[in-house]
Amino acid sequence: MSALEFYIITVAIFGCLNGILALGFNMQFGQAGIVNLAFIVLVAVGAYATGIASVQPASGSFGGTGTYIGGFGWAFPWNMLFGIAVTVLFGLLLGGAALLRLRHDYLALCLFAIGVGLQVLVTDYLPLFNGSEGIVGMSAPGQDVLDPSVFQFVFLGISAAALVIVFVIFTRVTSSPLGRAMKAVRDDEEAAAANAKNPWRLKLTAFLLGSFAAGVGGSLQALYIGGWSVQGWSPTENLVLLAAVIVGGRGRNIGALVGSFIVLEGILEATRFLPSIGDPALLPNLQTIAIGLLVLAFLWWRPEGILPERKERFAKPAAISLTAALNGPGPVVAGETERTAEKL
Amino acid sequence: MQIWLSTLGFGLVDAAVLAVAAVGFTLQxxxxxxxxxxYGDLITFGAFMAFFAGGAPFGLPIWQSLMVAAVLTGALSFAVGRFVFTPFFQRRPQLLFALAMTFAASLILSSVWGAIWGGQYRELTYGGEQVHSLGPFVATTAELLFVVVALAALLGVHLLLSQTKLGRTMRAMSDDRxxxxxxxxxxxxxxxxxxLITGLLAGTAGVIQAxxxxxxxxxxxSTYVxxxxxxxxxxxxxxxxxxxxGATxxxxTSQLAVLVVGAALSPVVVFLILVFLMVARPTGIFGATGRTSTFGTA
Incomplete structure (x- = not known):
């Protein structure tokens, strides 16, 4: 396998993982209207939980330098399942508390502050996750035994499978009455509540689905990179997801994937080959500026994104005659509703 | 007991600086x-402006550095507000877009600062290490001056809000736009x-905090935020x-928490206050104003 092939597969893996995260962010931000600018914290919870489940206890393998909780030494898939479970549980606590009474700016502000606060806490309080050094030494399934090129394909398969699973689940949800109820809450909370929809439960459901995707994506990222530290979940990472959803189209799963692809490959990967000048920290900063400007440009000119959310179209229910009602449900004539809709 | 009282004193110094920053944030x-x-990126800008004003080519004394930094931060805040945020908000008044816009702007600004000034640490000191004891409290000359500057800024805001037409208009807009x-x-x-005014406050707070x-x-x-x-x-x-x-x-609390749980864990206490507020009293002690006052209640 040439270096180029290796690189392409690595990019594809990160494309899948970022796609999972963008789907999760879109579920909260696009589908349910929860402006969760601390989404990346959920990703971090998944990554850290997977990390501490995978590695050996702190005093063991690294000469006793690191300090962190846990260290169960579990193998795949138990470490990943643990990571997902912890993320969903954390999402339940955070979402349950935040969504209970907060809305709009207040919700966004409090979630943002919680994200910043957790970042400060994890950086300063070493016994939790080893501060800014982070947790290292996780290994992805097969990484230790397989040939690196074979392993790349295996992990690409795992990532792609995870992306497909999350996408299918989310598409089922968003095309179901549950998904439409979420959008109703997003568009007008009072009206939805007046129609006997429980806004808190619907938003919490979206928050938990988002947490699930964050857990899957964060867990796989930690396993693939083999480590996780504070740098991995800075607000910049959240901007990447925000950009993906704004560019692709809010409230559409496929939009989030397209946006994720554009932002990741179009800006983050394409600029990687620019000749490096000066400070090595310069490029990441310029990338962030470019992504930020992209968000502003889309908000200014095309806030609905490249693939705008489609208006729901429903077939008008066929007129129910009295005899049909008396005789009970008869055989449904296929295509009747569609034809009725076409006539309208 | 003495350690608690002197820690309380440090807490009050922190509170004075934080109050200046928080008043600017809430007013805006x-x-x-x-x-x-x-807002946090304005604070960073203020700190760096004071550092450069006091540095090699200019070498201004700290008071003048403070003023220069505050004015420049005010100018930046005015420019961002007038030429970016206000046109954006007029074009896309939906809350979702406003939030996404300032979040993106925040990361653009912080990346610009990162690209220009890098990640290395700078030092900004006033000196004034002489320790005074004021009743039960102890404070250095510098800390006393921080408090004086902060109180002066707060007094200025108070006079602005209570005595001037501009201040009354600001309060009116805040109550019912x-x-x-x-x-x-x-x-x-x-x-x-x-x-402009909230930028002045952010700049002042940034310099003192630095x-x-x-x-x-x-x-x-971005962490102070x-x-x-x-x-x-x-x-x-x-x-x-x-x-x-709130700042007090x-x-x-966060200074006293250092005594109880240590410096690294003191954010947890602030964190718990925030979570408690979210669940129990989202509108804060005194209730929020204007549009947001109805948001706390589901």
């Missing part, structure tokens, strides 16, 4: 009616001046006087 929110996530528009108040001018922590890098504002938001929410967002109370509580 009240008038413009949307959250400015880029539509009514203020209907009354024919000059919304545009007030909004622009609010950006001198408080001695060494700082471009992250100084955690305390600022909590203080503003605690006092009821949009309420400048509430923010002062947060400043003192």
């Amino acid at each position: 929110f009240g008038v413009t009616n949307y959250v400015n996530f880029a 539509n009514l203020a528009i209907a009354c024919g108040l000059n919304i545009r001018r007030t909004t622009n001046l609010t950006w 001198m408080q922590v001695h060494t700082f890098n471009t992250n100084i504002g 955690f305390l600022i938001i909590t203080a503003a929410v605690l006092g009821g967002i949009g309420r400048p006087y509430g923010a002062v109370i 509580i947060i400043g003192v």
Whole structure:
């Protein structure tokens, strides 16, 4: 396998993982209207939980330098399942508390502050996750035994499978009455509540689905990179997801994937080959500026994104005659509703 | 007992600085009616401006550096508010877009600071290490001056809000924006001046905070914003006087928490206050103003 092939597969893996995260962010931000600018914290919870489940206890393998909780030494898939479970549980606590009474700016502000606060806490309080050094030494399934090129394909398969699973689940949800109820809450909370929809439960459901995707994506990222530290979940990472959803189209799963692809490959990967000048920290900063400007440009000119959310179209229910009602449900004539809709 | 009292004193110094920052944040929110996530980046800018004004080519004394930094931060805040945020908000008044916009702007600004000034730490000190004891408290000359500057800034805000037409217009917009528009108040001018004034406050707070922590890098504002938001929410967002109370509580609590749980864990205490507020009293101690006052109740 040439270096180029290796690189392409690595990019594809990160494309899948970022796609999972963008789907999760879109579920909260696009589908349910929860402006969760601390989404990346959920990703971090998944990554850290997977990390501490995978590695050996702190005093063991690294000469006793690191300090962190846990260290169960579990193998795949138990470490990943643990990571997902912890993320969903954390999402339940955070979402349950935040969504209970907060809305709009207040919700966004409090979630943002919680994200910043957790970042400060994890950086300063070493016994939790080893501060800014982070947790290292996780290994992805097969990484230790397989040939690196074979392993790349295996992990690409795992990532792609995870992306497909999350996408299918989310598409089922968003095309179901549950998904439409979420959008109703997003568009007008009072009206939805007046129609006997429980806004808190619907938003919490979206928050938990988002947490699930964050857990899957964060867990796989930690396993693939083999480590996780504070740098991995800075607000910049959240901007990447925000950009993906704004560019692709809010409230559409496929939009989030397209946006994720554009932002990741179009800006983050394409600029990687620019000749490096000066400070090595310069490029990441310029990338962030470019992504930020992209968000502003889309908000200014095309806030609905490249693939705008489609208006729901429903077939008008066929007129129910009295005899049909008396005789009970008869055989449904296929295509009747569609034809009725076409006539309208 | 002595250690508790002197820690309380440090907490009050922290609180004074935090109050200046939180008042600026809450005032801007009240008038413009949307959250400015880029507030922390203004604080960073202020700290760096003071560092450069006091540095090699200029070598201004610290008082002049402070003023230069505050004015430059005010100018930046005015420019961002007037030429970016206000046109954006007029074009896309939906809250979702306003939040996404200031969040993106915040990361653009912080990346610009990172690209220009890098990640290394700088030092900004006033000197004034001489220790005074004031009754039960101990404080250095520098800390006393920080408190004096902060109190002067707060007094200025108080006079502005209570004595001037501009201040009354700002309070009117904060209480009921539509009514203020209907009354024919000059919304545009007030909004622009609010950006300027809150920028002055952010710059002042940034310089003092940088001198408080001695060494700082471009992250100084983006981490400090955690305390600022909590203080503003605690006092009821949009309420400048509430923010002062909120900042006092947060400043003192987080210093006293250092004694109990250690420095690394003291954010947890602030964190718990924030979570408690979210669940129990989202509008803060005094209730929020204007549009947000109805948001806390589901």
